[in-house]
Amino acid sequence: MVTAILLDCGVLLLVERGGPRSLSRPIIGRGTWLDRVAHRLIEREKRLGRSLDLLLTESGIAASGIPHIGNLSDPARAYGVTLAIRGLGYNSEMILFADDMDGLRSVPQGLPKELEEYLLKPVSRIPDPYGCHTSYADHMVSMMTEPLDRIGIEYKLYNAHEVYGSGRLAGIAAEILSNSERVGEAIKTLVGQEKFTEQLPYYPVCDSCSRIYTAKAVEYDREKRRVRYVCSDIEIKKRLHRGCG
Structure with a gap:
């Protein structure tokens, strides 16, 4: 019984x-499992002595390709946790972070081949091939946010290029770069990726060719907060891209 x-x-x-x-x-x-996650989050914030006035959840969305149904799962889960937090009597909002500083690794099927000339450049700096948005990234992000709006998912949208450009994350970036060896080892342990044990966990944009993945960060000056990089060859999706030096 x-x-x-x-x-x-x-x-x-x-x-x-x-x-x-x-x-x-x-x-x-x-x-539900959403309620359990919300409860654990609230209890963690209490233990840490942090404010419970506004509890944020976050979902990232890609801006480099055409969205598909699977892209809905992350914001749907994050918003579900937000609703669960509200259901437990706390204020909560969801942040939608558009990764529009990612480089264009390949031209998605169905898009104009003329985009080839922009490969590896940040998608926020690539023109919209259809001319209806300010950039390629804005076009792709709108294809994700419009369905979210239609199904009633509430969010505050942040674009990576604006957040980085404002300097809002400069302090965090400096802390990561100052502890690059520990960060590289942590990434290796968590996801098995060894790349950042050999180079800094930072993607500069080359001043000369405006590409992002060819620029390899090799040294960080803590006092000046400046990164030295080398623009070198890299193979992505079985295609060799030449660095500019």
Whole structure:
């Protein structure tokens, strides 16, 4: 037999009796995994002594290619957690971060081949091939945000090129670069990628050719907060791209 007990804190407790041992399991919110994630997030913020006035969730969206149905899953999950946080009585918003400083690695199928001349350049600096948006990136981002708007997902949109250009992340970037060896080892441990144990975890944009992945960051001056890089050859998707030196 299962007995439901409503605790003073608003948590529904289910107690199973009659078996070899009693089993109790708290039901948080509506009892979904989203509610459990929201509860853990709130409890973590309490332990850290941080403000609970506004709890943010975040979803990244790519701006380098045409969105597909799978691209919806990340913002849908993040917004689900936001709704669960609100359901537990706290204010929450979702940030949608458009990665429009990514380089164009290849021309997506169906888009004009003329885009070849912009390969490896940040997509926020590439013209919109259809001429209806300010850039290639804005066009792709709009193809993602319009469906989100139609299904009622609420978000605050941030574009990478604007955030980086404002200097808002300069302090964080400096901290990462100052601890580049630890960061490189952490990335290697977490995802098995060794690249950043050999170069700095930073993608400069080459001043000469305006490409991003050919520019390899090799040295960081902490006092001046400047990165030295070399624009060298790189192979991406079985295609060799020449650096400019």
